[in-house]
Amino acid sequence: MVKAVNTRSVDQELVKGPVDKAMEVLEALVQPGSPHRLGEIASRTGLTKPTVHRHLRTMAEHGFAEATEGGSYRPGPRLLGLAAAALHDSRVLELARPALADLRRHTGHVAFCAARDAGDAVCLEQSEPAREYRIGTRPGHRAPLYACGVGLAMLSALPADERDGVLDTLDLEARTPYTPTDPTLLRTLLAEAAERGYAVDDEYDELDVRSVAAPVTDAAGRVVGAIGIAGVTFTLDQDSVEVFGPMVRAAARTVSAGLGARAPMLGLVQPETREEHS
Template sequence: MTDADPARRPGRTRTGETEPVRTLERGLTVMRVLGQHGPLTLGDAARHAGLNASTAYRLLHTLQTQGFAQELAGLWGVGVQAFATGQAYLGAGGLIPAARPAMQALVTELGETVNLAVLQVPDVVYVHQEEGRGLMRMFTQIGARVPLHCTGAGKALLAWQPAQEIGRVVEQMSFQPFTPRTLTTPAAYLAELEQVRRHGYALDNEERELGVRCVAVPVQDAGNQVIAALSLSAPSSRLPDSRVGELAARLQRASQGIGTVLRR
C-alpha cells in the first residue's frame, strides 16, 4: 500500500465498502421514524426519514422480510421482531433490571411516578417507568423522546459530561419553548447545568408542561460514567420547593443503590 492509492489511505474506504454502511444507516433511520411517528403511509415515512419514496419502500420491504416492519391497510409500523430484539435491553445484568427494584421501592414509599431515561442527543429517551399511585399520575410513554433542554432527566444526563461534549451537544439543541418557563438560550441552559452540578440534582420547573415538576439525579455505571437519569415527576401541587431537597436526597440514595448493583 502506498500514499498514491487514495482509496486505501487511512480514513478512506472504497465506495463498495461505504454503501452498505449508508444503507444500514438509512434503514435504522426508517426504523426510528416508525417508532416515533408510526403507523405511517409510505410517503410520510419517506418524508420523516428524509428519503425519496422509492428508497424508503425498498428499505421498508427489507425490514418487513426480516420482521422489523409491517404493513397493514397501507400503513407501515414497527414489526414484532423489533419488539423481540428490544427485549434484550431488559435482560439480566442490564440497566433496567438493576434499576427496577429501586424504582418500585420509591413508588411504594413516595407514591409518585418514577422514570429511567438515557441520553440520545439531542433528546432523552425514557426506557422504564414505575407508575405512581395518586389519582393524578404522571405518565410518559416508554421509548418517548423529549428534548434535553426542558427535562430534569436531560439536565442530569448532560451536566456531568465533559465540557467539550456539553458544548457540542448544546450546539445541536433547538431550545424550543414549550411553556413560559422553558430555558430558551444556551447561556441560560449552561448556567442551569452549573447549578445542577452544584446541588447534585436537576429540576424541571414546569418547563415541559405547566403544572408538572420533576426532580432527577444521574445514575453511574461501574466506571463511574453517567449512563442514565432517575427522575420523579408529579403535579406541581405535590412537588413544592419545600420538598425538592428531600426528594432529591431519596433519589440519590436509590441511584447509588442502582450503581452498586451495576458494579457487581
Template sequence: MTEGPGGAVEKALAVLDALAEHSRVTELARATGLPKSTVHRVLQTLAEQGFALADRQGNYLAGPKVLALAGRVLQRLDPARRARPALAALQGETGCAVHFAMLLGAELVYVDKVEGDKPYRMASRVGMSLPLHSSAIGKAVLAALPEVELAPLLGRLRLTARTPRTAVSPAALRDRLAGARATGFAVDDEENEPGVRCVGAVVRDHTGAVVGGVSVSALALEQELAELVAHAPRVLRAAREVSSAFGAPEPG
C-alpha cells in the same frame, strides 16, 4: 408534506423507525415524508434482510432481526432491570411517577418507568427520548459532566423552547447547571412540559462515568415546586442505589 430524508441510509432508517407506529405504506409515507414508491422499495429491502415482515393484508411489521437486535441491547441493559427495586421504592415513598433514563450517545432515552399513585398517566413512555437541556434528568446529567465533555455537547445542543420557562441560551442553561451542581440534583419547573414538574439526579456506572439519571414527576397543580424538591433526598438515594446496580463505587 415535510421533505423526507435524503440518503438511502437515512430513508431506510426513517422507514424502520416509523414501523414502530405505522404498518401501511400510505401511513409510512406520510410519517416519513417519502414518496410511497420509495417507502415500498425500502420495505422490500428491509424484508429481504429480515428487518420487516409483510402480512397477507399488506401490513408491514418489524421483522425478526429487529427483535433479535432489541433483545441483545436489552441484555446489555440488564443492570437497568436490576435497578427496578430502587425505582419502585422511590415511587412508594413519594407517590410520584418515577423515570429512569440512560444516555445513548448524545441522547437520553427512558428505559424504565413506574407510574405514580394517580388516576392519570404521564405522557412519557419507555423508549421515548427526552431533551438534555429542559428535563430534570438531562440537566442532572449535563451538570455532572466534566467541562471537557460538557462544552462540546452544549455546542451541539439545540436549545429549543419546549415551554416559556425553558432555558434557550447557553448562559441561562449554565446558570441552571450550576444550581444543580450546588445541590446535587436538577429541577424541571415546567420547563420541558407545561404543567409538569420533576426532580432528577444522575446515575453513574462502575467507572464513575455518567450513564443517565432518575427522576420523580408530578403535575404542577398537585405539587408546588417546594413540595417536589422535598423529595430530592429520596431521589438522590435512589440514584445512588441504581448507580450501585451498575457497579459504581460508593461516594467517598
C-alpha cells in the same frame, strides 16, 4: 410537471447509503403514535415515499415492521422481541428496576430510567402507579437534554469539556414557554444540579408536568443514564421537590454503586464555580 414527493431531492437522498436510510425509517417507525402512515414516515425522514415503502416492505418480510389497515405501519413482533431482550440484559436497568419501584412506592409518582442518545434523553423503562393523571413520559419517549430533568441531570454530571461540547451542538428550541433556551440560564441550572446532586424540570418539556432526576455513573465515572420521578405540578409541587429530590439522588447513587461507582461528596461544586468565588 411532476410534483416532487417531498422537499429533499433524489440527488440529496443518494448521498446516504441503504443502511443509513433503513435506520432512519426504523427510527421513525418506533416513534410514539404508532401506527404511522407511509407519508408520515417519509416526511419525518426526508426520504421519498418509494424508498420508504421499499424499506418497510423488507422490514415487514423479516418481522421488524407490520402493515396495518390504511397503508400504515407499526413495529413488528421481531423488533419488539429484540428490544425486550436487549433491555432485559441491561445491567443498568437490572439495578434500576428495584430503585424505580421503591421511588414509585414512596413518592406516588411515575419513576423512570433514561439514557442519552446524542442530544436527547430517551426513556428506557418506567414504574408507574395506578392513578388518574397520566403524563407523556413512557418507554421510547425522547426529549432534548436541556428540556427534561433526566437530560439536565446527565449533562450536569459530565466532565466540563464534554458538557461544553454537547451544549455547543444543541439547538435550544422552546418546547414550552418555560424551556431554558438561554445558554447562560441553562449553565446556571446545570451548576445548581451538579451542586445538589439532582436536576429539576419545571414544565420544560411538557406543560403542567414537573420532574426530578439524578445521574447514574459507572465505575469509570462515566454518565450512563439517569433516574427520576415525574408528576403534575399541583401534586409534585416545590415543597415536594425538596423532599423527593434527595430520595431520587439516593436512588441514583445506589444504582451507581451497583455499577462500581464511588459515592460522590455532597455539595461538590464544579471547578469553574470554585474559581469564580476564589
